[in-house]
Amino acid sequence: MSTSGNSSSGPRFGRVVLKISGEGFTHPGERGIAMDAVLHIARQTSQAAKHGIQLALVIGGGNILRGAQFTSGNSSIHEATAHYMGMLATVMNGLALQDALESLGCDTRLMSAIRMDGVAEPYIRRRARRHLEKGRIIILAAGTGSPFVTTDTAAAQRSLELDADILIKATRVDGVFSDDPEKNPHAVLYSQLSYEDVLRQNLRVMDTEAIAKCRQYEMPIMVFNFRKEGNIEKAVMGERVGTLIQTAGKVV
Numbered sequence: 726m727s728t729s730g731n732s733s734s735g736p737r738f739g740r741v742v743l744k745i746s747g748e749g750f751t752h753p754g755e756r757g758i759a760m761d762a763v764l765h766i767a768r769q770t771s772q773a774a775k776h777g778i779q780l781a782l783v784i785g786g787g788n789i790l791r792g793a794q795f796t797s798g799n800s801s802i803h804e805a806t807a808h809y810m811g812m813l814a815t816v817m818n819g820l821a822l823q824d825a826l827e828s829l830g831c832d833t834r835l836m837s838a839i840r841m842d843g844v845a846e847p848y849i850r851r852r853a854r855r856h857l858e859k860g861r862i863i864i865l866a867a868g869t870g871s872p873f874v875t876t877d878t879a880a881a882q883r884s885l886e887l888d889a890d891i892l893i894k895a896t897r898v899d900g901v902f903s904d905d906p907e908k909n910p911h912a913v914l915y916s917q918l919s920y921e922d923v924l925r926q927n928l929r930v931m932d933t934e935a936i937a938k939c940r941q942y943e944m945p946i947m948v949f950n951f952r953k954e955g956n957i958e959k960a961v962m963g964e965r966v967g968t969l970i971q972t973a974g975k976v977v
């Protein structure tokens with residue numbers, strides 16, 4: 726682990742993978758890209774980066790397109806093709822976020838898991854690590870580069886290969902609930918869970934595949950509400966702002 730700064734006022738984590746879903750790139754209930762929403766994320770992220778935390782952002786694409794939309798039998802688009810379209814959507818979000826971060830003076834690199842040399846650097850693990858060490862915020866687009874999975878799986882994968890201290894998932898609700906809080910007002914917010922709790926209770930946090938990977942390698946996951954001002958900064962600094970998922974009995 727690359728933990729830096731053990732003082733109570735310093736950041737708890739040295740290197741963080743932050744997963745931002747496509748919904749963060751637009752207004753609630755809307756599709757496409759809204760630059761004020763992108764700037765909101767960029768501002769919060771740049772605040773967090775000022776503490777010297779190495780930040781890798783894994784970007785979703787659901788605000789534009791998800792491959793699963795095309796799985797019905799009467800679609801003439803092959804499901805794999807649709808997933809590639811979804812991955813391209815994440816690159817569009819990545820380009821928007823790159824410009825937003827740079828407009829705030831952040832040194833940023835967009836890296837894509839699908840080669841598109843005129844637009845983004847190819848994702849190469851060792852190069853990504855080098856950027857992080859140099860203090861650049863890296864934006865990791867195009868997921869894993871392979872169809873039939875989502876960017877949650879990409880976030881789990883990247884957090885492991887980049888030796889992140891934690892995977893932080895930004896969502897539009899306050900953390901992990903016993904039920905959908907947008908539909909059930911009695912849903913209970915959990916402050917801490919084990920991977921087994923999540924899998925056994927089938928809680929909607931991330932893909933099962935992503936949770937299983939994190940469980941296998943004991944990568945802690947924090948789920949929090951990115952729409953609340955300052956939450957991204959608090960989360961990467963190690964403040965408990967949502968639900969922490971980790972091996973039962975372990976403390977991060």
Ligand code: UDP
Pocket residue numbers: 745746747748784785786787788790791792793807808809810811812814815867868869870871872873874875876877878879
């Ligand atoms: N996708 C994929 N492989 C990956 C990552 C993403 O095929 O490694 C496709 C998949 O169709 C997915 C879409 O890209 O639905 C957009 O990503 P995601 O749904 O994870 O976006 P989010 O829900 O985070 O906005």
